[in-house]
Amino acid sequence: MQTGAARAPITGAAMRFLPRFRLRSRPLLDGACAGALLWCAISLAPLAGAPAVHVRAPSLIDVEIDAFHVALDDLRASYFGPVDTRSALASAWDAAVTYAQAHGASGPPHTPRPAITDRDALARFDAALRALAAEETAHRIDERRLGEAAIAGLASSVHENHTYYISPEDWAQRNATGQRYAGIGVTISQVGEGFYISEVFANSPADNAGLQRGDRLLAVDRMPVPPPSSDGLNWLVQHLRGEPGTSVSVGLSRQGAPLDVQLTRAYIYVPDFEAKILDGDIGYLRVRAFPPAASTGPDGKTIAQALDDALARFDTAGTRGWVLDLRNDGGGYLDAMTAVASRFLAKGTPLFVSRTRDGESTTRADGPQHLPARPLVVIINAGTASAAEILAAALQENGRALIIGQKSAGVANAANRDALPDGGGISITVVQSLTPLLKRPLDGQGVLPNEQVEASADDIPRGADRQLDRAKAILRAGLVPATAATH
Numbered sequence: 420m421q422t423g424a425a426r427a428p429i430t431g432a433a434m435r436f437l438p439r440f441r442l443r444s445r446p447l448l449d450g451a452c453a454g455a456l457l458w459c460a461i462s463l464a465p466l467a468g469a470p471a472v473h474v475r476a477p478s479l480i481d482v483e484i485d486a487f488h489v490a491l492d493d494l495r496a497s498y499f500g501p502v503d504t505r506s507a508l509a510s511a512w513d514a515a516v517t518y519a520q521a522h523g524a525s526g527p528p529h530t531p532r533p534a535i536t537d538r539d540a541l542a543r544f545d546a547a548l549r550a551l552a553a554e555e556t557a558h559r560i561d562e563r564r565l566g567e568a569a570i571a572g573l574a575s576s577v578h579e580n581h582t583y584y585i586s587p588e589d590w591a592q593r594n595a596t597g598q599r600y601a602g603i604g605v606t607i608s609q610v611g612e613g614f615y616i617s618e619v620f621a622n623s624p625a626d627n628a629g630l631q632r633g634d635r636l637l638a639v640d641r642m643p644v645p646p647p648s649s650d651g652l653n654w655l656v657q658h659l660r661g662e663p664g665t666s667v668s669v670g671l672s673r674q675g676a677p678l679d680v681q682l683t684r685a686y687i688y689v690p691d692f693e694a695k696i697l698d699g700d701i702g703y704l705r706v707r708a709f710p711p712a713a714s715t716g717p718d719g720k721t722i723a724q725a726l727d728d729a730l731a732r733f734d735t736a737g738t739r740g741w742v743l744d745l746r747n748d749g750g751g752y753l754d755a756m757t758a759v760a761s762r763f764l765a766k767g768t769p770l771f772v773s774r775t776r777d778g779e780s781t782t783r784a785d786g787p788q789h790l791p792a793r794p795l796v797v798i799i800n801a802g803t804a805s806a807a808e809i810l811a812a813a814l815q816e817n818g819r820a821l822i823i824g825q826k827s828a829g830v831a832n833a834a835n836r837d838a839l840p841d842g843g844g845i846s847i848t849v850v851q852s853l854t855p856l857l858k859r860p861l862d863g864q865g866v867l868p869n870e871q872v873e874a875s876a877d878d879i880p881r882g883a884d885r886q887l888d889r890a891k892a893i894l895r896a897g898l899v900p901a902t903a904a905t906h
């Protein structure tokens with residue numbers, strides 16, 4: 420997390436956007452398995468007259484132990500805080516025993532004996548894990564799952580929720596390229612006994628047809644929408660999506676009045692950034708994620724360029740203030756976040772502090788700040804995470820904005836994801852993110868709004884948004900401190 424272009428991304432939890440991590444390549448096998456490869460190479464070219472050397476292929480537990488060694492090395496080398504090897508091995512052993520006993524093992528046959536050095540402790544752990552894997556049970560223990568349990572226990576030993584083992588299945592899924600799909604361009608929410616449109620994406624078929632937040636979905640292609648449930652939501656998704664260029668009819672209810680709309684499906688682009696003027700006097704900025712700073716959207720502009728254009732339009736329109744909507748922004752890349760923050764804060768203003776095993780460093784706004792500055796209200800909620808909550812905290816502590824809404828997610832540390840020889844991976848927190856002035860850890864604590872404004876699902880059927888309405892009212896009433904607009 421330096422201030423240059425190679426800055427490590429910040430990762431969020433359970434958000435709609437997958438975390439973006441820096442990947443480090445490493446050989447498929449090393450340690451004991453690399454030795455097996457060496458002996459295989461020797462056996463292919465035996466000395467004249469010498470008997471052929473037959474080498475046993477690495478077993479599953481061999482591969483898992485090798486993966487365990489790689490994970491331990493990575494943890495000790497990369498984790499932002501100190502790692503106690505003995506405690507890490509004890510946590511891994513407990514997790515392995517728990518798995519084994521849940522799958523038929525009577526108990527650990529050879530608990531690792533105390534060791535003088537970390538190297539001896541690791542060797543004794545390996546031997547005990549092999550013995551545990553070989554224990555005779557009614558159903559033979561799955562060596563791969565046993566090894567995975569040990570690595571998961573190793574990762575959990577630091578008690579930090581962004582450091583964890585990633586199974587081969589999840590590793591493959593998390594690194595898969597997202598598929599494009601065609602649809603109508605809406606977000607659907609279940610409220611009470613119905614499904615409602617909660618958001619319409621700009622320039623989508625739904626937007627072009629005039630669909631609105633609060634429209635209730637009643638039918639698709641004249642088939643009634645099932646009752647609210649996860650199955651009902653899946654049914655809606657399956658029937659609203661389809662091949663681009665195909666037609667779909669949607670039956671709606673808007674404030675009690677029936678409405679039938681014919682739509683043509685298209686590829687949907689959900690922009691990371693949107694801007695518009697609300698009610699003629701409020702500039703509204705929506706950031707859904709922070710892509711790499713140099714990446715461009717369909718309009719060919721970076722997020723910073725798009726923001727510059729939006730603020731210039733707001734000036735021309737004579738807006739009295741700005742709303743920055745960071746709700747459900749799962750984060751992304753710090754270089755993009757820094758570029759956005761730099762439009763609101765003077766050059767040199769501290770944005771956040773990074774704490775690593777090598778010490779602390781401060782990232783500062785690097786300009787150009789947009790002037791004249793306007794009063795700013797930022798909306799956050801429990802889905803505001805990582806880079807987004809770092810931005811909110813920077814604007815709050817520097818007195819630049821009033822924060823409203825709900826407490827943010829509190830998942831603001833940065834992590835690397837490293838591949839392991841068993842096909843899985845390990846996520847390791849390498850940077851602890853602190854607020855710029857108070858140096859308060861954001862992870863696990865989040866950003867507390869200056870004014871708590873709860874969202875309500877009941878707003879959706881009415882097409883209302885009480886958090887946004889409150890933000891506009893604050894700006895019109897002049898409740899944002901004057902100093903907040905002039906930093």
